[in-house]
Amino acid sequence: MKFRQIATGALLASVLGAMSGVVAAQDANGCATLVGASSSGSPQGFQVRDGEPVDLVSGGKTVHGKLLVFGDNGVFRAYWQPENSAEKYVLANAGTDAVRLVSTPPQGSPAADGQPGTRLAPQHVLSCPAL
Numbered sequence: 001m002k003f004r005q006i007a008t009g010a011l012l013a014s015v016l017g018a019m020s021g022v023v024a025a026q027d028a029n030g031c032a033t034l035v036g037a038s039s040s041g042s043p044q045g046f047q048v049r050d051g052e053p054v055d056l057v058s059g060g061k062t063v064h065g066k067l068l069v070f071g072d073n074g075v076f077r078a079y080w081q082p083e084n085s086a087e088k089y090v091l092a093n094a095g096t097d098a099v100r101l102v103s104t105p106p107q108g109s110p111a112a113d114g115q116p117g118t119r120l121a122p123q124h125v126l127s128c129p130a131l
Contacts, residue, residue: 030124032058043122049114072108
């Protein structure tokens, strides 16, 4: 299953109006990058599965977080949750290796057994939450 199926166009359209606390990107490269948590120092990809450690890196600042994955009839939605925060941001597809982080309540039921497990390259974030 491809990531494009995870964050559908319908979901993007329904949540873009609820972008409270989100700052627009300054350029086409985005305002940050979502990367797999690693000690290597180089940006790593990550798997789309519940509990996967994923960091938001912007300039010299790193915000640790994790993925939460919810499913509904074979459609999966990935959310990024900053460490020590109740806020959840859906990863809304914005092109090849690019997402928008949109604050929204999760939809569907928690995914089980590491589903969908899709491997992603580091994702450029085109809209960043004010953290």
